[in-house]
Amino acid sequence: MKVEQRRWASKEGWRPYSLDSIGDSAQLVLMFGSGSAIKRPEPAERLKSLYPAAHIIGCSTSGQILGARVFSDSITATAVQFERTHISLAQVRINEVHDSHEAGGALASAFEHEKLAHVLVFSDGLRVNGSELVRCMWETLPYGVAVTGGLASDGLRFNDNVVCLDGEAEEGKIIAVGLYGENIKTAFSSRCGWYPFGIDRVVTRSSGNELLELDGKPAYDLYAEYLGELADEMPATASLLPLNLRIETEGLDLVRAAVAVNKDRRSLTFAGGMPEGATARLMRGSAERILKGAADAARGLQKSAGGKPAELALIVSGTGRKVALGQRVEEEVEAARDELGDKTALAGFYSYGEISPVSPHAPYEMKNNTITITTFLES
Amino acid sequence: MHPLLKRQIRDHFPSNGDTVPEECKGLFGLIDEAYRQHDRDRAMLERSLDVSSREYFERNAEVKRELVERKRVEEELKRAKEQAEEASMLKDKFVSLVSHDLRTPFASILGLLRLLKSDTVHPLHEDQKALLQHVLKIGEGLVDMIDRLLDIGKLKTGRIRPQMRFVDAADVALKVIGGLNHAASGKDIKLVSEITKGSRIFTDPDLYSEVIHNLVSNSVKFSERGGQIIISLIENGASIAVKDGGKGIRAEDQSRIFRHEEKTCTPGTEGEMGSGLGLPFSMDIMEALGGSITVDSEPGRGSVFVAKLSKVRPLVMVVEDDQLTRMLLVDYLGQMEVDVIEAENGEDALTILSTTHPHLLITDINMPEMDGFKLLEKLKEDKETQGLPIIVITSDDSIETRERAFQLGADDFCGKPPVKHDLLPRVSRLLD
Numbered sequence: 001m002k003v004e005q006r007r008w009a010s011k012e013g014w015r016p017y018s019l020d021s022i023g024d025s026a027q028l029v030l031m032f033g034s035g036s037a038i039k040r041p042e043p044a045e046r047l048k049s050l051y052p053a054a055h056i057i058g059c060s061t062s063g064q065i066l067g068a069r070v071f072s073d074s075i076t077a078t079a080v081q082f083e084r085t086h087i088s089l090a091q092v093r094i095n096e097v098h099d100s101h102e103a104g105g106a107l108a109s110a111f112e113h114e115k116l117a118h119v120l121v122f123s124d125g126l127r128v129n130g131s132e133l134v135r136c137m138w139e140t141l142p143y144g145v146a147v148t149g150g151l152a153s154d155g156l157r158f159n160d161n162v163v164c165l166d167g168e169a170e171e172g173k174i175i176a177v178g179l180y181g182e183n184i185k186t187a188f189s190s191r192c193g194w195y196p197f198g199i200d201r202v203v204t205r206s207s208g209n210e211l212l213e214l215d216g217k218p219a220y221d222l223y224a225e226y227l228g229e230l231a232d233e234m235p236a237t238a239s240l241l242p243l244n245l246r247i248e249t250e251g252l253d254l255v256r257a258a259v260a261v262n263k264d265r266r267s268l269t270f271a272g273g274m275p276e277g278a279t280a281r282l283m284r285g286s287a288e289r290i291l292k293g294a295a296d297a298a299r300g301l302q303k304s305a306g307g308k309p310a311e312l313a314l315i316v317s318g319t320g321r322k323v324a325l326g327q328r329v330e331e332e333v334e335a336a337r338d339e340l341g342d343k344t345a346l347a348g349f350y351s352y353g354e355i356s357p358v359s360p361h362a363p364y365e366m367k368n369n370t371i372t373i374t375t376f377l378e379s
Numbered sequence: 380m381h382p383l384l385k386r387q388i389r390d391h392f393p394s395n396g397d398t399v400p401e402e403c404k405g406l407f408g409l410i411d412e413a414y415r416q417h418d419r420d421r422a423m424l425e426r427s428l429d430v431s432s433r434e435y436f437e438r439n440a441e442v443k444r445e446l447v448e449r450k451r452v453e454e455e456l457k458r459a460k461e462q463a464e465e466a467s468m469l470k471d472k473f474v475s476l477v478s479h480d481l482r483t484p485f486a487s488i489l490g491l492l493r494l495l496k497s498d499t500v501h502p503l504h505e506d507q508k509a510l511l512q513h514v515l516k517i518g519e520g521l522v523d524m525i526d527r528l529l530d531i532g533k534l535k536t537g538r539i540r541p542q543m544r545f546v547d548a549a550d551v552a553l554k555v556i557g558g559l560n561h562a563a564s565g566k567d568i569k570l571v572s573e574i575t576k577g578s579r580i581f582t583d584p585d586l587y588s589e590v591i592h593n594l595v596s597n598s599v600k601f602s603e604r605g606g607q608i609i610i611s612l613i614e615n616g617a618s619i620a621v622k623d624g625g626k627g628i629r630a631e632d633q634s635r636i637f638r639h640e641e642k643t644c645t646p647g648t649e650g651e652m653g654s655g656l657g658l659p660f661s662m663d664i665m666e667a668l669g670g671s672i673t674v675d676s677e678p679g680r681g682s683v684f685v686a687k688l689s690k691v692r693p694l695v696m697v698v699e700d701d702q703l704t705r706m707l708l709v710d711y712l713g714q715m716e717v718d719v720i721e722a723e724n725g726e727d728a729l730t731i732l733s734t735t736h737p738h739l740l741i742t743d744i745n746m747p748e749m750d751g752f753k754l755l756e757k758l759k760e761d762k763e764t765q766g767l768p769i770i771v772i773t774s775d776d777s778i779e780t781r782e783r784a785f786q787l788g789a790d791d792f793c794g795k796p797p798v799k800h801d802l803l804p805r806v807s808r809l810l811d
Contacts, residue, residue: 197427197431199431199435199438226430227423228422230419230423241427327413
C-alpha cells in the first residue's frame with residue numbers, strides 16, 4: 001500500500017503533504033473538507049486530474065486531520081494505492097431520517113460478500129439516524145466484516161452537510177467502500193474520555209432521533225438550565241453536554257450528542273436513536289480525559305496488526321471533542337500519533353457521529369464524542 | 380478583549396497604552412480566545428455543579444419521602460399481620476377449648492342414651508328405640524365433628540408434631556382396612572390393598588394413617604353398594620393412592636373440598652352424613668408432613684385421591700475407624716435401597732451430624748478420638764439425635780459390652796466382622 005497526502009487552501013490550491021507520489025496508480029482518494037470549501041467544484045476537479053484512476057470520496061467536516069495537524073478551513077486528500085487489495089464502492093441517497101435502517105440494508109447488500117474484509121462508511125450527518133443505519137448493515141453483512149467510518153459534519157454551523165463521490169457533493173448521501181482480499185489487515189479502536197455526572201434520567205418521550213422529554217420534562221428546558229446564557233448558542237453548546245445513554249434491554253452504553261434543537265417543540269435532535277425507556281445521564285469532558293481517551297484508543301492498535309506498523313490510520317473524532325479542546329485540539333492527534341508512531345500516515349476528520357464496533361465481531365455502533373481509529377496494513 | 384489580558388498588556392507594554400504591537404496581534408487574539416474558553420468552561424462547570432447538586436438534593440428528598448412512606452406501610456402491614464396471627468391463634472385456642480368442654484358432657488350424654496336404649500329392665504317401645512337410635516346417630520356425628528375440630532386445633536397450635544420415620548406402607552393400608560372393614564361390608568364394598576409388604580415410605584405413621592383412613596372412609600361413603608376401593612402406591616413408591624368407582628367430583632368442586640371455610644358436606648350414596656371437616660383436616664396433616672393431597676376425578680367415573688409425600692431414601696451413617704470394615708459395611712448396605720455416609724470416629728460423626736440427618740447409625744466401639752460409648756452418650760443427650768436408631772457393631776461381644784451398649788441406648792448389636800445375612804435384616808427392621 002502506498003499513501004500520498006495533500007492539502008488544499010483557497011489561495012494555494014493543492015499542496016503536497018507527503019513525499020510519496022503515486023499519481024495515476026491511486027485507486028482511492030479520501031477527501032475531507034470544511035462545509036464551504038468542499039462544496040466548491042474546483043478542488044475535486046483538480047484532484048481528479050492528479051489521480052485520474054481513483055475514486056474520490058469524502059465528506060464535509062468540522063475539522064480536517066492530516067498528519068498530526070488539525071485544519072478548519074481547508075480540504076485534505078489522502079490518495080491510496082493498494083497493491084493486493086481490491087475495492088468496490090456503493091452509495092445510497094436518503095430523504096427522510098426514517099429511511100436510515102433501509103438505507104443501511106441497501107448499502108450492505110450492494111457488496112459482494114465473498115472475500116469482503118472491511119467496509120468504510122461516510123454518511124450525511126443530519127438526515128441520517130446513524131444507529132439505525134449501522135444496525136441494518138450489521139444485520140446484512142457477513143459475520144466478521146467490520147464497518148468503521150463516520151457522519152459528515154459542519155463544525156457548529158449544522159448547515160452544509162455533504163458527502164462527496166467523484167466530484168458530486170450532495171446532502172442525504174451515504175457512501176461505503178468495501179475492501180476485499182486476504183492481504184488487507186485492519187484494526188480499530190474507539191474511546192471516549194467524557195464522563196457522566198449528575199442524576200440518572202429516563203427518556204420518557206422521544207421519536208426516533210428527537211428527544212422530547214426526560215423524566216417527563218422537556219429536554220430543551222433541561223439543557224437551557226444547564227447551559228445558562230450559553231443556551232442561545234445551541235445546538236453548538238449542547239455538544240459540550242452529551243448524553244450517556246444506557247439501553248439495558250440491548251446491553252448498550254453509548255454517547256449521544258445533539259445536532260439540532262427545536263425551541264417550539266422544546267426538543268433536541270441527536271445523531272442516533274433516543275429510545276424511550278433508556279437511561280440518560282449528562283456528560284462532561286475535560287481536556288485531560290479527552291486526550292487520555294485518544295492515547296488509549298491508539299494504544300495497542302499496532303500490536304493487533306501483527307507488530308508491523310500500519311501504512312494508514314483513519315481517525316474519526318467527535319465535533320464535541322474539538323469544541324471542548326479548543327486550541328488544544330491538535331494535542332489529541334499528537335496523543336494518537338505518539339502511540340501509533342511516525343511510520344503511519346494519519347488522515348481523518350471531526351464528525352457528528354463515529355462508527356465502529358465496540359470490539360471485533362461485536363455489532364457496529366454509532367457514537368458521539370468518541371475518537372475512533374482504524375488502521376490499514378497490506379501484507 | 381478579556382479584561383485580564385487587557386491589564387496584562389497595559390502592564391507589559393506601558394509605552395503602547397493598552398494596545399499591542401501590530402506583529403503580535405494574531406498571537407494575542409489566540410491568547411484572548413483561550414482566556415475566554417477557559418472562563419466559559421469554568422462558568423459551565425460551576426453552573427453544572429450548582430444545577431446538578433440541586434437535582435441531587437431534590438431527588439434525595441423524594442427518595443427520603445418514599446422511604447418514610449414505605450416504612451410506614453411496612454409497619455402497618457406488620458401490625459396487621461401480627462393482629463391477624465394473634466386472632467387466628469386465639470380462634471384456634473378457643474375452638475380447641477370449646478370443643479374439649481363440649482366433648483366430655485356430650486360423650487356422657489351419648490353414654491347415658493346408650494344405657495337407656497339397652498335397658499332390659501324397662502325396655503323401650505320399638506318406635507321409641509328407633510327415635511333414640513336417630514338421636515344417637517346425630518349425636519355420634521356431632522362427637523365425630525368435635526373430635527376433628529380438636530385434632531385440627533392440636534395441629535394448628537403445634538401440640539401435634541409429626542414424628543417422621545420409615546414405615547411399611549402395606550401396614551398403613553392394612554390398619555386402615557381393618558378400621559373400615561365393618562363400614563364397608565355394610566355397603567357390600569370391597570377394600571383391596573395392592574401394596575406389597577416391605578414398601579418403605581417416610582412419614583408419621585399415625586398422622587398418615589389418619590389421612591388414608593379419611594380418604595378410604597370418604598370413598599366408602601360415596602361408592603355405590605357392591606363397589607370396590609383400591610389402595611395402592613403411586614409410581615414413585617413414596618405415596619399412597621385411594622381409588623374408587625364412586626360418584627366422582629365436579630372439576631369446580633375439586634379445590635373447594637379441601638377448604639375449612641367451605642365445609643362442603645354432601646350426603647353419601649345412602650344418605651350418610653359427615654362433618655365436612657375430614658378432607659380439610661387431612662390436607663392440614665399432609666401439609667404438616669411436608670406433602671399435599673391431589674385429586675383426579677370426573678362425575679360418574681370415580682375418584683383417585685393421592686396423599687403425596689416426598690420420596691426419601693434412607694440414609695445410614697457408618698462410624699468405623701478400620702477402613703476395611705467400613706468398606707465391607709458400605710458394600711453390604713449398597714445392596715439395599717439406602718444411601719450411606721461414612722465417619723472415621725465419634726468426633727468425626729458428631730461434626731457430620733451437625734449438618735446431616737441420617738435415619739440410622741451403625742457404630743464401632745473401639746475407635747480413636749471418641750469411642751462408640753462416648754458417641755452413644757452424646758447422641759442420647761442431644762434432643763436432635765435422641766431418636767436416631769443405633770446399631771452397635773464390635774468384635775468384643777462380651778456380655779458386659781452388650782449390656783453397656785444397650786444401657787446407653789443402642790437399639791441393636793452385631794458381631795464383627797459383620798456378616799451380611801445377620802446385619803441387613805437388623806438394618807431393615809430399624810429403618811421400618
